[in-house]
Amino acid sequence: MGKMIPRDTLHREIHSKIHDIPCPNGKECRMAFEELCRRERLGLIDLENDTVEQRIDFLIEMWKDLCPATVAILEWQKQVVSKYYRRGGE
16 A cells, blocks of 8 residues: 554554454455556556555545445554644654
8 A cells, every 4th residue: 555654653653552454355456556557657556655544534435335344444554543643743
């Protein structure tokens, strides 16, 4: 997904709150990967400059109808990430 997050702060905070993320099956992961590549080719996403929240939104969009359990955890993860950056985390 092309995003790095601070390991000792944000990454640790995510894992302290979220332990298991249900993984979509291979077909659904392939679909999301191919769509990510397509959007990058078209300039619709910027792997370097888009935010972590934008990446999470992308996955939520890809799996909202196919993987509701995954989407629920991704939405929770997005809340953790958003709070971290609102507090001034880098």
